[in-house]
Amino acid sequence: MNTEITTEAASAEELRARMVEKVRSKGFAANSRVEQVLRDMPRHDFVPGHDLDTAYHPFQAVITHRFADGSSLSCASAPFVVAMMLDQLDVRPGDRVLEIGVGTGYNAALLADLTGDTQLVTTIDVDPDVTTQARRNLNAAGYGDVRVVTGDGTDGVAEHGPYDRIIATVSPWDIPPAWWHQLIPGGRMVLPLRWRGQTRAVAFAEQDGTLVSDSVELCGFVNLTGETEGEQSGAITDDGTISLHWDRDQPLDHNTLHGVLDAPSITRWSGHTMGGSEPFDGIWLRMTAEDNRTCRLDVHPDVPSEVADPLAPMRSPALAAGESLAYVTKHRHQTDNGSRWELGAIGHGPAAETLTDRLIEMIDHWSPARDARPTVTAYPAHTNPPRASIDKRHSKLLVTYSEE
Known part of the structure; x- marks a missing residue:
């Protein structure tokens, strides 16, 4: 042997x-x-x-x-x-x-x-x-x-x-x-x-x-090869270090949003905190159910926080509409039980206040039931779901939570 x-x-x-x-x-x-x-x-x-x-x-x-x-x-x-x-x-x-x-x-x-x-x-x-x-x-x-x-x-x-x-x-x-x-x-x-x-x-x-x-x-996987891409992306800064990613059914134009982060900002804090190792992905998932303006903001780690300070630099949930953008952020918050991170929103552009307030509202919805998962229903594209959906080429998605 x-x-x-x-x-x-x-x-x-x-x-x-x-x-x-x-x-x-x-x-x-x-x-x-x-x-x-x-x-x-x-x-x-x-x-x-x-x-x-x-x-x-x-x-x-x-x-x-x-x-x-x-x-x-x-x-x-x-x-x-x-x-x-x-x-x-x-x-x-x-x-x-x-x-x-x-x-x-x-x-x-x-x-x-x-x-x-x-x-x-x-x-x-x-x-x-x-x-x-x-x-x-x-x-x-x-x-x-x-x-x-x-x-x-x-x-x-x-x-x-x-x-x-x-x-x-x-x-x-x-x-x-x-x-x-x-x-x-x-x-x-x-x-x-x-x-x-x-x-x-x-x-x-x-x-x-x-x-x-x-x-x-x-989860995260290598993208399917052979599929006609439905995701869109584009830089919103001259040096390409900050970009947006959105879906084909969303009326977003990264050219319109180019330079939006140079505009004065509005910051709102939610009062909701999380530990450093606690997952925040439920916020993003909740946003996809509640607001069709939800997209992704990617910020290179070398970008100074005074330029952009998202919750997770390379993959952070955001709302974009017209010439305005808002994204989820955090800052260290000291409590009697130690250090926590308070969640908030930073907005830029003409609708900054509206978008930041909307983000805070969705964080409010997420916080009481952080582990909640929605029902995702896929319909063939030729059918009519009972409410506004996420429209793809061959299917339409509804993302709903039990309280809806």
């Missing part, structure tokens, strides 16, 4: 067990079947060239392919994200599953174990280098019957459908019609969907021609 191989296998098993425990401590892999497949699957076999510590880091993605500019093209998602989305997908034995975004093949192997039949899993990616490597990994790990397809993921893979479950491990801005058509009535679809500058893993269940969410979680 090769002692080195035996020792490595034992080390991998120990690291894998530790990985699962840490993932579970964050509330993921709550589904016992998801927990078991994560414990059983040798993740290091799907990230060759990386050491065991990297392969089994519970909160770290492993980049496996990059574009020429250095940005990531494909990766093995962090295990906690994998667990989160598999919990959301709720695969049952015998389910036929389509995965968009092959990655390293690791997720497809987990899906095969969950469904109980490798022939029921189809995974597609547009990049032949990615699919070739994944095919190699799956074959070596004993999952040779998983179908690996090279093609445009927006088209799905109709010949092996329809599917009980569809999952995307790349981030779409819209829901392609092919995915709707290839999902069975009552099926489930989990997508890291983008709207208003942020990304959420949304677990949808098909209900009478609509998709209705029962789980919405913060």
Whole structure:
């Protein structure tokens, strides 16, 4: 017996067990079947060239392919994200599953174990280098019957459908019609969907021609290739260090907003505080439900705070309208229990006061129920939702909270 191989296998098993425990401590892999497949699957076999510590880091993605500019093209998602989305997908034995975004093949192997039949899993990616490597990994790990397809993921893979479950491990801005058509009535679809500058893993269940969410979680993924881009972006400063990102259905013009931060500012404070490690993403999510002017402000970290001082420099929620802009900010606030951050809003332009007051109002709505998650309902684009929606090319989204 090769002692080195035996020792490595034992080390991998120990690291894998530790990985699962840490993932579970964050509330993921709550589904016992998801927990078991994560414990059983040798993740290091799907990230060759990386050491065991990297392969089994519970909160770290492993980049496996990059574009020429250095940005990531494909990766093995962090295990906690994998667990989160598999919990959301709720695969049952015998389910036929389509995965968009092959990655390293690791997720497809987990899906095969969950469904109980490798022939029921189809995974597609547009990049032949990615699919070739994944095919190699799956074959070596004993999952040779998983179908690996090279093609445009927006088209799905109709010949092996329809599917009980569809999952995307790349981030779409819209829901392609092919995915709707290839999902069975009552099926489930989990997508890291983008709207208003942020990304959420949304677990949808098909209900009478609509998709209705029962789980919405913060996430971040490589964007879906082959999708006609619906997100817009543009610099609002001469040096390009500050930019806005918005959706195609929003009547924003970054040229109109160019230089808006040079205008006098108005600052409002909410009286609501948060700890340094507390999540604030719920504010942004709440804003997308309540105000169609919600967008994203990106500020380079080198920009002085007197020029722009957003809540999170590279990704901060904002409101933009005409020649005016307001964004969420914070400042250190000392309390009897120590240091906290008070949330507020800074506005510029003719409607600065209106926009800052609106931001404070939405922070007021968020604060009493900070962990609340909305229902996201997707309608086909040709239908008329019951109220104003977030309009994409192929779908319309409604984001609603239970008190509405």
